[in-house]
Amino acid sequence: DIVMTQGALPNPVPSGESASITCQSSKSLLHSNGKTYLNWYLQRPGQSPQLLIYWMSTRASGVSDRFSGSGSGTDFTLKISSVEAEDVGVYYCQQFLEYPRTFGGGTKLELK
Amino acid sequence: QVQLKESGPGLVQPSQTLSLTCTVSGFSLTSYNVHWVRQPPGKGLEWMGRMRYNGDTSYNSALKSRLSISRDTSKNQVFLKMNSLQTDDTGTYYCTREDYWGQGVMVTVSS
Numbered sequence: 001d002i003v004m005t006q007g008a009l010p011n012p013v014p015s016g017e018s019a020s021i022t023c024q025s026s027k028s029l030l031h032s033n034g035k036t037y038l039n040w041y042l043q044r045p046g047q048s049p050q051l052l053i054y055w056m057s058t059r060a061s062g063v064s065d066r067f068s069g070s071g072s073g074t075d076f077t078l079k080i081s082s083v084e085a086e087d088v089g090v091y092y093c094q095q096f097l098e099y100p101r102t103f104g105g106g107t108k109l110e111l112k
Numbered sequence: 113q114v115q116l117k118e119s120g121p122g123l124v125q126p127s128q129t130l131s132l133t134c135t136v137s138g139f140s141l142t143s144y145n146v147h148w149v150r151q152p153p154g155k156g157l158e159w160m161g162r163m164r165y166n167g168d169t170s171y172n173s174a175l176k177s178r179l180s181i182s183r184d185t186s187k188n189q190v191f192l193k194m195n196s197l198q199t200d201d202t203g204t205y206y207c208t209r210e211d212y213w214g215q216g217v218m219v220t221v222s223s
Contacts, residue, residue, distance in 0.1 A: 001173075039210065048206060048213040049157065060211065092157055096210065099170045101147065101159040 002027045002095050006104035012112035013083050021078045021107045023093035028073030029056070037097035040069055040078045043106075044089040052091075053078065085111055114138035116146070116207050116214035123220050124197050130219060132192040134207030141165065141183055144209050146190045148181065151216075152203040160205075163190050197221045 007022035029037045036056035041049040051060045053069035056076060066081045080087055088111050093104040120132035134146060141163070148160040161171040161181045169181050180193045190207060204216040 048216055049208075050213070051211050054211070094157075099162070100172045101162075103157040103159065106156045 001100055002029075002098065002102050004093055004095060004102050004104035006091075006093060006107045009107055009109055011108065012110040014112045015084065016082050019080045019083050019087075019109060021080075021091050021093075021109075023071075023076040023078070023104050025074050025076070025095055027097075029095050029097045030073035031097065036071070036073065037095055038069075038071070038076055039094045039096060040067075041092045041094065042087070042089050043092065044086075047089075049092065080109075083109070083111060087111070114209065114212045116209065116212060118205060118207050118214045118217040120205075120217050120219065122218060123222065124201075125223050126198055126221055128197055129193060129195040130197050130201070132205055132207075132217060132219075134190040134192070134214060136188050136190070136207075136209075139209070141185045141188060141190065146183075147208050147210060148190075148192050149206045149208055150201075150203050151206070152200070155203075160192070 003026040005024045013019045038056040040053040042052050043049045052063050052067050057069040068079045070077050090106040090108050092106050115137045117135050124130050143165055145164050147162045150158050163181050163183050171179050178194050178196050183190045199221050202221045204218050206216045207214045
C-alpha cells in the first residue's frame, strides 16, 4: 500500500498569514500520462471532508484561489495564502493512483 | 446537483452485522465510482472499499474478509455490509464520489 505522511503546522497560525502543509508519498504518484494522482481535502469541524485540490494542483470548483497545490512525484505542498477563520480544520492528502486509496494522517490548522 | 446520503442504524451490537445504504442523486452509478470511507472518533480517514461504475468492487485488504459492497442502480443506491463488528468499528461512515461526500452516518458498536 502507498503510505502518505503529512507534516504538522506550527499552530496557531495568525490570521492573514500564509500556511504550508506538506505531504509525502512512499511511491511516486506521477502517472505516465503526466498527471499526479493526489487530492487535498479540508474537513472543517463537524463536517464531511471537502475536496480542495485534485491532480496535485487543480482547484476544485468553488475553492478559493488562496489555496494552491504543488509538488513532485512524491513530495507535495498545499499552500494557503492569507489564512482566514473558515480555513480552520484538518487537512488530508490522499493518493488516488491505485487501490487501496490511502490518506495522510491529517494536519490540523488552528487560527490565532 | 450531486448528492450522496448515508443511512443506517446508529447502534450495532458487538459481533453483529452493519448494513448501510448510500442513496445518490444528480449522477448515475453506471458512470461514476462510489467509495466508502470511515473515520473513528477524533481520528483520520480510512478507505474501506469501492463500487466501480461497471459493478466491480475493490476492498481494503484489512476489511476484505468482513466487508461486502453492492448496489441497486434502479434505486440509485450503494450498500455496505460488514460483519463481526467490534468496538473499534465505531465511527462515522461516509460514502463519497471523491469529489462529493455524503454527510456521514455515525455508527456506535456497543452492547
